Amino acid sequence: MGRDRGVRRFGAALLICAVGIGLLSCSGPTDPLPTETPTPTRARPASDIVPVPIAYAPLRGTLADGAALAHPSIGVKIDNHEEARPQIALNRSDIAFEELVEGGITRYAVVWHADVPDEVGPVRSIRPMDPDILTPFGGPVAYSGGQDVFVEMMMSTGLPNLVFDYDETGLFYRADDRPGPHDVILLAKEGVGRYLELGPPPTQFVFGGTDPLADPAYAAQPTSHIALVFSDARFPSWDWDAATGAWLRSQEGVPESEASGERVRATNVVTLRVGIDWSWGEVPRTVLDGGGEAWVSAAGRTAHGTWSKASREAPIVLTADDGTPLRLAPGNTWVELVPNEGGVTFAP
Template sequence: MLFGMAKRARSATGWLRLGALLATSALLLSGCFGDAADPSASPPAETAAPRPVGASAAPVGIAFSPLRGTGAEWSAMQHPSIAVKIDDHELARPQIALNRTDLVFEELVEGGLTRYVAVWHSDVPDEVGPVRSIRPMDPDIISPLGGIVAYSGGQEQFVAMMQAAPVVNIVFDYDDTGLFTRADDRPGPHDVILAASEAVARHPELPPPPVQFAYGSADPLADPTFAATTTSAIAQTFSDERAPSWDWDAGTSTWLRSQEGLADTEASGERVRAVNVVTMRVGIDWSYGEVPRTVMVGSGEAWVSAAGRTAHGTWSKDAPDAPIVLTSDSGDALRLAPGNTWIELVPTTGSVSFAP
């Protein structure tokens, strides 16, 4: 059973001039929507006809992925994003297709463990998982994206909160359309797998997600005004049970992830990696008993790590359906490098450190 939520009329955002060369993507990104202090502002829709690539070639529209900032074919981006609650219990590892995400949010849940809100748009896999239940902060994380959310279930009050958000809900507990299966080679309840590309294909009426962050060049923090420091490693402590870390790998220009001191790999066997790591210090609301609720509406301390550098600043989010805005200590927009991003929602009771 699909829960058809009220669908927000979102215009496709972030598209730049058609026919732009991929080699100039960083310049276009910085000039077209990287300069705006508010990345939620939608760039004007492009109406010019695409220029032909060759004498006999059909016109191809070149745009940019709104959640990655990378070059993409315009027609390939005309579909919704899908946000999925992904398990991070030890028995749920390795997860499926984390390296194909556009965004991943890591959040504290009960028992000091963490779970992910993983978001796919530019590269939607056939299968993702393991899928787990919703939590009270998830509507605030997912609402700015629109599109689809998929999860296994959850407490009735949390499910109701998610259903009230402006997204289409797909719930394992109520699904009778075959979008979810249980994997024979995984222990329950860490075995629920979602047919992600099929879920997206069933909702062609939904628009692409809006741009969420400002993007710059491949080394977006090089400008001295950001006062970025060279960084070889990032350490984050959510609780006594969860302490993810990231090591800069210059060879691949990515951050390589570890959990509790061990290399973190996905089901493909690849090391989990990210082009950008955004670390946010967040408050925790304990009004739901043993279930912590990450406070997403407000502001706090933040760091952006990209291209082996880290810049300090603040994050702010004005409303549940508003995007996160990252601002440097100098007052400029903190830009990301084009590529995938992990957003680490580290409680203020935890810790963060950056090694030179």
């Protein structure tokens, strides 16, 4: 019995050793135990970590590097004569306004901030509604010239005015491959760089998710086609392209592309009914003091509401029929300033 007890003790010792060896290594021979305590690796102090300042682009509602947004926007008068097409870098803009000018044609007041191109154009002259459109953004405004009274109106806003007619710094040039006067090109990024002390623009619209009008309270209607009539000479349209999640632009029934070859597109189309003031003779002035009827088209839907603007410096406020803010999807926006006498149609 004593011998059996000794055998059992020896077997138990072997078992304990086997378990210990197994804990050290489950495959192959074990490494020798360290004779010195290893020096622990020093953790990187928080002060050495440089965070990326993420922010929302104020005019697009999209996430971006905050440091890359720390500059002003630039508003530019862009030509829309047939001989001015294709325009440069429209798809990189944050907000583009289409306005009626003399002869029944339209021009654009375009604002770039989140993605300022090296060059934009063709640049054309200022009109009496442009101070009301561009003042709320607070950045420099570029145009080719204009009637003295309209230039004085724009100068009186206090915004930096970059004017081709007066420029002696090389900020503008004439493109050899474009017919005059539709050939003036602006070095936009350089223009912005001259006024970094102004800082970024304030937010203009309220943004929601990628389908901001899905809430039944908006009573938004499915929309595949937007048809607008400014005059007999200008009747742009937009078609919803679900594959790209964008509205695609046409003019007078012809698909419109920009100079890059890309189809002109928008995440949001905001349509405003506006009055026209003919106090300036043949030059119409879009009336933006007050308010009127509005529609927001985003993610293949259109919701109805109203717009208002309290002052020249104030942004346009969009309100749904239920009294809540009309929200836009994150991305670029086109604002169509359609005269009350014009046409607005939304097809399902």
